[in-house]
Amino acid sequence: MTMTRQEATLFVYAVVPGERELVDGLTGLDDLPVELVSYGSVSAVVSPMSADRPPGRRADLTAYSAVIERLAQDGSVAPMRFGTVVPDHDVLVTDLLGPRGDELAQQLAELEGRTQYNLRVNYVEEAVLAEIAAADRRVRNLREATRDLPEDASVGDRIRLGELVTRSWEQWSRADADRILAELEPMLSTYRMRREPGLSAVLDLALLVDAKRSQEVEDRLEAMAAEAAGRIRFRLAGPMAPYDFVGGG
Numbered sequence: 287m288t289m290t291r292q293e294a295t296l297f298v299y300a301v302v303p304g305e306r307e308l309v310d311g312l313t314g315l316d317d318l319p320v321e322l323v324s325y326g327s328v329s330a331v332v333s334p335m336s337a338d339r340p341p342g343r344r345a346d347l348t349a350y351s352a353v354i355e356r357l358a359q360d361g362s363v364a365p366m367r368f369g370t371v372v373p374d375h376d377v378l379v380t381d382l383l384g385p386r387g388d389e390l391a392q393q394l395a396e397l398e399g400r401t402q403y404n405l406r407v408n409y410v411e412e413a414v415l416a417e418i419a420a421a422d423r424r425v426r427n428l429r430e431a432t433r434d435l436p437e438d439a440s441v442g443d444r445i446r447l448g449e450l451v452t453r454s455w456e457q458w459s460r461a462d463a464d465r466i467l468a469e470l471e472p473m474l475s476t477y478r479m480r481r482e483p484g485l486s487a488v489l490d491l492a493l494l495v496d497a498k499r500s501q502e503v504e505d506r507l508e509a510m511a512a513e514a515a516g517r518i519r520f521r522l523a524g525p526m527a528p529y530d531f532v533g534g535g
Contacts, residue, residue, distance in 0.1 A: 296323075296332040296378060297341060298370040299353045300363045300527075301390045304329050312356060315341060315349045323375055325383035327391045331357060332378065341369050358527040362397040364390055365529050393532060400475055401497050402531065403524035405507070407466060407489040409459070413517045418454045459488050462518065466510065473503050478530050488518065492530035500525055 297315050304327045312320045314333035322329040331353065335341065341350075350368050357363040372378045383390075419426050466489060471477075475494040481487075495503050504522065511520035 295335055295337045296372050296374065297335045297350075298366045298372060298378065298382070299331040299333070299350060300357055300365045301328050301330050301383070301394070302357060302363050303327065303361065303391070303394050306357075306361060309356065309360070312353065313349075314353050315346050317349075320353060323378055323383070325379050326387045328383060328387050328394070330378055330383055332372075335371070341371065354527045354529075358401070362394040362399075363527050364393050364397065364532045365527055366532075389533070397494075397528050397531065399497050400494050400528060401500060401525035402528040403493040403495060403500075403503065403522055403526070404480065405489060405491045405493055405523075406487065406521045407463070408486050408519045408521070409455075409488060410517055410519060411486060414455065414458065415451065417517075418451055418458070422450060422454060424450055463488050469506065469510065470503070473499055473506065476531070480530065493524075494528060494531050495525070497525070 299314060299320070302322075304324050306322070306329060308320060308322060308331070314320045315335050318333045318335070320331055320333045323332055324330075347368060354363060354365045372381065419429060467477075470493070473495070475496055477494065478492045479490065480492050481490045493503070507520055507522055511518075514520070
């Protein structure tokens with residue numbers, strides 16, 4: 287498949303150190319070959335794509351992720367936000383590599399030897415509700431009082447019950463989140479909140495970990511999950527490229 291310059295734009299996957307070489311045969315969107323566009327101490331990883339459609343298909347995201355993860359195997363990588371497209375090589379240099387080259391080079395140096403994990407910690411709802419009821423007599427009494435009543439006959443009590451449960455849930459969630467982070471932080475380079483936790487989520491974090499400590503982090507989280515089994519669920523994804531630790535998208 288060949289395209290003229292007028293027909294093609296450039297899909298930008300990531301920025302890597304300027305001395306990086308690509309593995310032979312690496313392809314991206316539409317199975318087109320990936321190439322480097324170098325400027326100063328950094329290089330952008332790009333491939334051509336048709337100008338008549340925006341990226342957004344499931345296959346596009348799969349190809350993007352595959353390229354990023356392959357790049358991460360060979361050293362530091364600063365992923366660009368999925369869907370980053372520029373018209374040509376000149377715009378890539380003048381709009382990205384030129385003005386942000388020093389910043390990206392510094393980020394790449396900081397990310398060298400580090401990897402990302404995504405951690406999501408959720409309560410087991412039934413278990414925590416039972417704990418709240420056991421700890422608060424007001425909750426027990428209101429649950430008992432409203433158990434067999436129709437909703438329209440117990441609206442006030444149900445509202446009060448919901449308020450008490452929500453307040454306790456939020457307090458316990460903050461306490462559990464602080465405890466988990468206190469155990470993890472000494473093993474982390476840094477972390478970022480991926481999403482503000484909802485009522486069921488205790489934590490939703492991106493963890494940046496020195497690759498040499500990856501197994502230590504995995505083992506500690508596995509032990510924490512075993513200790514909290516039946517009450518808290520731990521879900522860990524990774525290791526992966528540091529998508530959440532590249533400033534400015």
